[in-house]
Amino acid sequence: MMAVSVSRVTELLESWREGDPSALTRLTPLIYSELRRIAHRYTQREAQGHTLQTTALVNEAYLRLANQEKANWQDHRHFFAATAQVMRHILIDHARRRRYFKHGGDLQRVPLDDALQISEQRADELIALDEALSELRELDVRKHRVVEMRYFGGLSLAETATALSVSEMTVRRDWRAAKAWLYRRVNGES
Amino acid sequence: MTPERWHRVDEVLQAALDQEPASRAAFLASECSGDDDLWRETTSLIAAYDEAGEFLEVPAMAKDAKLIAGHDDLQLAGQEIGPYRIIQRIGGGGMGDIYLAQDTRLERLVALKILRAYLLSDDERVRRFQIEARAASALNHTNILTIYDVGESENSFFIAAEYVEGDTIRELISAGSLTFGEVLDVSIQLLTGLSAAHGAGIVHRDIKPENIMRRRDGLLKILDFGIAKLIEPSLDVPSNRTATDTGIMMGTVGYMSPEQVRGLPVDERTDVWSCGVVLYEMLTGRQPFRSATDADTLVAMLEREPEPLFGPQRLTDRVLSRIQAIVNRALSKDPIRRYQNAAEMGADLDQVRNELENDPPLGDVRSGTLVGELFHIATRARSKSYRRQWLFVAGAALLVLLFAGALLIKRPSLKRQLNTPTAEATKKLYLQMDETERLAFVAAQEQRISAMMGDRPVKLNDEALRVIKQDVDRYAARSEGLNKPGQDSLQTSYARAAPQIPTIARAFQARKIPIVVGIYLPMVESDYRPCFENQIGARGLFQFLPPTAARYGVKYSEMCDVDKVAPAAAHYLADRMAELGDDSQSMTLVLLSYNRGDEAVREALRQLRETDPNYERNFWTLFANRQKLDAGFQRESSGYVPYFFAAAIIGENPDAFDLHLPPLSTLAVGPN
Numbered sequence: 001m002m003a004v005s006v007s008r009v010t011e012l013l014e015s016w017r018e019g020d021p022s023a024l025t026r027l028t029p030l031i032y033s034e035l036r037r038i039a040h041r042y043t044q045r046e047a048q049g050h051t052l053q054t055t056a057l058v059n060e061a062y063l064r065l066a067n068q069e070k071a072n073w074q075d076h077r078h079f080f081a082a083t084a085q086v087m088r089h090i091l092i093d094h095a096r097r098r099r100y101f102k103h104g105g106d107l108q109r110v111p112l113d114d115a116l117q118i119s120e121q122r123a124d125e126l127i128a129l130d131e132a133l134s135e136l137r138e139l140d141v142r143k144h145r146v147v148e149m150r151y152f153g154g155l156s157l158a159e160t161a162t163a164l165s166v167s168e169m170t171v172r173r174d175w176r177a178a179k180a181w182l183y184r185r186v187n188g189e190s
Numbered sequence: 191m192t193p194e195r196w197h198r199v200d201e202v203l204q205a206a207l208d209q210e211p212a213s214r215a216a217f218l219a220s221e222c223s224g225d226d227d228l229w230r231e232t233t234s235l236i237a238a239y240d241e242a243g244e245f246l247e248v249p250a251m252a253k254d255a256k257l258i259a260g261h262d263d264l265q266l267a268g269q270e271i272g273p274y275r276i277i278q279r280i281g282g283g284g285m286g287d288i289y290l291a292q293d294t295r296l297e298r299l300v301a302l303k304i305l306r307a308y309l310l311s312d313d314e315r316v317r318r319f320q321i322e323a324r325a326a327s328a329l330n331h332t333n334i335l336t337i338y339d340v341g342e343s344e345n346s347f348f349i350a351a352e353y354v355e356g357d358t359i360r361e362l363i364s365a366g367s368l369t370f371g372e373v374l375d376v377s378i379q380l381l382t383g384l385s386a387a388h389g390a391g392i393v394h395r396d397i398k399p400e401n402i403m404r405r406r407d408g409l410l411k412i413l414d415f416g417i418a419k420l421i422e423p424s425l426d427v428p429s430n431r432t433a434t435d436t437g438i439m440m441g442t443v444g445y446m447s448p449e450q451v452r453g454l455p456v457d458e459r460t461d462v463w464s465c466g467v468v469l470y471e472m473l474t475g476r477q478p479f480r481s482a483t484d485a486d487t488l489v490a491m492l493e494r495e496p497e498p499l500f501g502p503q504r505l506t507d508r509v510l511s512r513i514q515a516i517v518n519r520a521l522s523k524d525p526i527r528r529y530q531n532a533a534e535m536g537a538d539l540d541q542v543r544n545e546l547e548n549d550p551p552l553g554d555v556r557s558g559t560l561v562g563e564l565f566h567i568a569t570r571a572r573s574k575s576y577r578r579q580w581l582f583v584a585g586a587a588l589l590v591l592l593f594a595g596a597l598l599i600k601r602p603s604l605k606r607q608l609n610t611p612t613a614e615a616t617k618k619l620y621l622q623m624d625e626t627e628r629l630a631f632v633a634a635q636e637q638r639i640s641a642m643m644g645d646r647p648v649k650l651n652d653e654a655l656r657v658i659k660q661d662v663d664r665y666a667a668r669s670e671g672l673n674k675p676g677q678d679s680l681q682t683s684y685a686r687a688a689p690q691i692p693t694i695a696r697a698f699q700a701r702k703i704p705i706v707v708g709i710y711l712p713m714v715e716s717d718y719r720p721c722f723e724n725q726i727g728a729r730g731l732f733q734f735l736p737p738t739a740a741r742y743g744v745k746y747s748e749m750c751d752v753d754k755v756a757p758a759a760a761h762y763l764a765d766r767m768a769e770l771g772d773d774s775q776s777m778t779l780v781l782l783s784y785n786r787g788d789e790a791v792r793e794a795l796r797q798l799r800e801t802d803p804n805y806e807r808n809f810w811t812l813f814a815n816r817q818k819l820d821a822g823f824q825r826e827s828s829g830y831v832p833y834f835f836a837a838a839i840i841g842e843n844p845d846a847f848d849l850h851l852p853p854l855s856t857l858a859v860g861p862n
């Protein structure tokens with residue numbers, strides 16, 4: 001029973017929108033459990049052949065967390081952005097753990113179970129992407145956000161455009177440039 | 191590279207990408223003449239773009255959903271965190287996981303809670319974590335889970351605590367097996383532990399069934415003392431903050447006290463309140479203030495009195511009225527009127543426990559009475575006092591009837607009503623019937639429901655019948671008051687469904703779909719609960735996945751609106767009927783499609799057709815052959831269609847199940 005305070009999420013989204021980065025930190029645990037629930041359904045339903053769109057599920061998470069009457073469109077968009085960031089955190093967190101446990105410390109480490117959900121290769125991929133993305137952020141914040149929302153948040157071009165308050169054309173351009181830049185970066189060149 | 195430089199690169203890059211691929215090289219050459227770096231940069235990016243292909247096009251969630259879902263997210267078995275060697279995962283939630291581990295220094299088992307580092311990502315919180323952990327670990331009482339150690343290792347914080355084998359009170363409530371004596375015992379131990387903590391100046395603030403464990407030998411352990419607060423995102427205590435942002439975030443709001451909600455200072459009486467809520471829930475299986483949304487729950491808790499434990503009328507049984515009084519006092523909204531401390535409440539409960547031992551017994555309640563029976567004991571006790579009066583009236587009326595009957599009334603043919611073989615059985619309640627009678631009843635009713643779904647009901651084999659009967663048994667047992675959370679008594683759930691019937695019926699009649707499908711399908715989906723309530727994501731009424739809902743014209747925000755969802759569901763089902771057929775056998779497939787998706791059903795039918803060209807196209811054949819079909823089908827669908835029949839059998843035969851409603855299909859009004 002993961003019920004969360006009704007006004008809290010909206011409040012935090014408000015703060016975050018106004019530029020308070022710590023609001024995201026506080027928002028994270030609130031939506032973490034929701035995202036896990038969503039992802040859980042994703043894994044189940046996918047197996048049964050129902051198509052799932054991440055946005056629909058994130059939508060659902062938002063409606064669960066924020067009182068429907070109080071939610072307004074602005075908060076909704078920012079929620080998507082926040083969710084994308086949280087998803088990124090979660091994945092990268094996993095990836096780092098995976099890597100950590102592989103490159104052992106002083107203690108004797110038992111080889112990890114093959115059933116581990118994330119392969120070493122995937123962990124490396126994700127970490128490389130994460131680092132490259134952080135570098136991109138230094139150069140071009142908006143492109144970085146676009147990638148975060150599309151890749152980690154699963155948003156479409158149109159949804160990303162609305163979330164960032166720009167045109168779809170702008171997002172398309174950002175996306176292609178970012179893809180090129182990131183591809184080059186993770187494949188070894190800088 | 192500076193951002194400004196990048197801006198220039200981007201400009202040129204975009205212009206180049208807007209060109210035909212063949213002309214790009216030339217374009218760049220001329221655009222960047224004089225600036226070699228620019229040319230190199232843009233050329234290499236164009237090359238990267240061309241090579242990138244599907245890179246990043248598939249969102250991470252599609253590949254990594256399992257990770258986020260947290261299945262075995264940390265396969266840590268065998269790993270060491272600090273001095274603890276992990277054995278296996280034993281639980282966990284959104285904030286972190288709990289593992290069974292071995293303390294390598296002391297060779298004892300501990301429960302290790304590992305918290306996600308990013309949840310404690312600022313120093314202030316970390317500092318508070320350490321202070322509170324230290325305070326919590328100083329508590330030493332047999333009813334409080336002992337904290338051994340708190341520390342940090344690599345990316346994680348951990349808490350090492352006493353390892354206890356047993357059940358949480360949540361699990362005990364869900365199992366529906368608590369006896370009245372056990373409820374008293376749990377409560378008394380709970381209050382004893384709290385009393386000790388209060389004596390040490392610590393208020394728990396988050397008492398709820400998930401936080402209380404009963405060890406196998408019956409010893410109670412209170413968990414998460416103060417620790418729960420440490421992993422909350424906002425521990426700000428300034429008094430002008432409301433309780434909606436201090437502390438009780440990841441737990442349910444149902445256990446918060448009025449002063450917590452209002453942001454007033456909390457003290458021991460807050461824990462007393464929460465104990466009152468837990469006691470209420472143990473006795474009735476439901477929370478006293480639970481409503482459709484959190485906001486409603488908080489309002490109910492601040493402004494309304496909870497429903498009496500055992501029915502609206504005055505309690506005449508002595509023990510039950512004592513316990514009601516105790517709960518009332520613990521749930522006084524004004525802390526002044528509550529028990530002033532845990533010990534006081536414990537003393538009253540202790541007194542009740544002593545009265546139970548009284549010889550001769552003071553009433554019908556015993557220590558071993560299941561909580562589910564308490565409601566009936568209360569009712570029986572009341573009706574004992576009315577019975578004499580009633581019997582007199584009834585006796586007189588009967589005489590009149592018999593007299594009139596001889597002259598005027600022809601005996602109605604019972605066979606017309608129910609097709610059961612024995613006329614006697616029709617007068618019995620289902621729960622009073624023996625196995626043979628029940629099977630016969632279910633068989634007859636299944637045929638009747640099938641007929642209502644379309645023509646040509648098929649005679650079911652024994653296994654299929656038994657499965658339906660099992661579902662009827664289980665469903666009917668709810669009328670015995672084995673109230674599990676989320677499962678009210680039959681009376682409540684069917685009464686709650688009744689007002690929706692006319693709307694649903696209209697929508698279904700408009701599409702020429704058998705009304706029973708419209709009525710009982712939502713009962714399988716969700717018991718007509720208010721939306722947002724079901725934990726596994728049911729949205730109440732008809733469950734749709736958002737994309738399907740959209741396809742049938744239902745906006746996401748409308749998915750709880752019966753006026754919008756019912757027609758959409760009818761439309762969806764009509765489409766399925768168009769492909770599969772509209773006789774009663776095909777209708778079972780239509781139901782299945784609703785649950786599993788039409789693709790899956792088509793696939794299952796195809797598989798079946800391959801093995802046996804003479805197969806019968808209906809759910810029961812699929813069911814009989816489920817071993818050959820996929821695991822998903824086996825797991826999920828075996829329950830769905832039989833459960834539909836169970837719901838329909840009960841709803842259409844309310845008399846047999848002690849329901850005080852007419853058959854639900856009779857509530858369906860004709861088209862307006």
